Amino acid sequence: MHGITVLTAGGAPKIRISGRTLTQIVKRIFTKEIRQTSAILAGESEVVVAGLLPQGMVPNAGGNIVSFTTTETSIFYRVYSGNPNGGAFLTKIAPKSSIFAQEGLALPSSNTASFIQRVTVPRGVTLQRSRALGAFGKRGGLEQFQILNFDSKIIFHPGVPLR
Amino acid sequence: MQVIKEFGSNELVYDNVKNGSITQSIDISDETININYSDIIDTQFVGGNVGPKFEQLKRDLNLGVYSKAPCGGFVNFFKVVSDKGNNYIVYSGVNEVSNSHYIVTIHKILKD
Numbered sequence: 001m002h003g004i005t006v007l008t009a010g011g012a013p014k015i016r017i018s019g020r021t022l023t024q025i026v027k028r029i030f031t032k033e034i035r036q037t038s039a040i041l042a043g044e045s046e047v048v049v050a051g052l053l054p055q056g057m058v059p060n061a062g063g064n065i066v067s068f069t070t071t072e073t074s075i076f077y078r079v080y081s082g083n084p085n086g087g088a089f090l091t092k093i094a095p096k097s098s099i100f101a102q103e104g105l106a107l108p109s110s111n112t113a114s115f116i117q118r119v120t121v122p123r124g125v126t127l128q129r130s131r132a133l134g135a136f137g138k139r140g141g142l143e144q145f146q147i148l149n150f151d152s153k154i155i156f157h158p159g160v161p162l163r
Numbered sequence: 164m165q166v167i168k169e170f171g172s173n174e175l176v177y178d179n180v181k182n183g184s185i186t187q188s189i190d191i192s193d194e195t196i197n198i199n200y201s202d203i204i205d206t207q208f209v210g211g212n213v214g215p216k217f218e219q220l221k222r223d224l225n226l227g228v229y230s231k232a233p234c235g236g237f238v239n240f241f242k243v244v245s246d247k248g249n250n251y252i253v254y255s256g257v258n259e260v261s262n263s264h265y266i267v268t269i270h271k272i273l274k275d
Binding site for chain 2: 089106144
């Protein structure tokens with residue numbers, strides 16, 4: 001039985017969630033964190049990471065991470081080399097060169113950023129703004145916008161070569 | 164629509180940065196279907212290659228308008244033809260975990 005109970009009799013209110021006090025809940029969270037940290041130190045990082053993130057997930061977002069929903073139609077950019085049909089990661093400013101995009105957006109070798117396309121994002125699409133974290137030997141650091149909800153009205157325009 | 168086969172969350176997972184082969188064969192009783200993960204990734208923003216059937220398939224699987232696949236990725240329905248000429252639909256989730264790094268998780272094989 002899940003529920004929030006507030007007991008007010010006899011002094012300060014005591015809040016219970018699913019029958020547990022807030023102190024008990026916080027203790028459980030910290031115990032789990034300590035167990036996971038201990039496992040990392042013991043060299044079981046793979047097991048621990050699997051417990052924290054879904055399989056294959058890697059942290060990609062740094063800096064000031066902000067999620068927002070577009071209130072008007074906006075233009076973004078996407079770099080690619082193989083798939084012109086769309087992807088979840090966009091930039092607000094067009095990268096100035098292919099190498100700059102590869103490094104700044106921390107792209108894997110499968111994306112050489114040889115093309116750039118405009119992307120029309122309608123109102124009502126939720127995006128997450130962040131700075132690309134370094135990955136695949138690339139430094140990252142550029143501002144990126146990740147599309148969080150699928151919307152068939154997002155338009156990926158034909159690409160043009162990016163040098 | 165009929166669910167022919169279901170897979171566990173970590174059973175059929177493709178990572179375009181780690182995995183070498185982009186194809187996968189799946190046996191369905193006495194026939195085989197071949198999946199090309201690259202084709203699935205290329206259609207992540209149109210939900211696969213089933214066209215207007217996309218919404219109907221989502222309803223059949225009790226997925227909401229904004230639902231994601233069980234893996235957390237965008238829902239993808241990809242029609243494939245088996246070695247015996249029968250049509251199947253591969254239900255998967257496409258997760259772009261960082262820019263151009265894709266994880267595809269196959270969830271179900273469906274038959275019309």
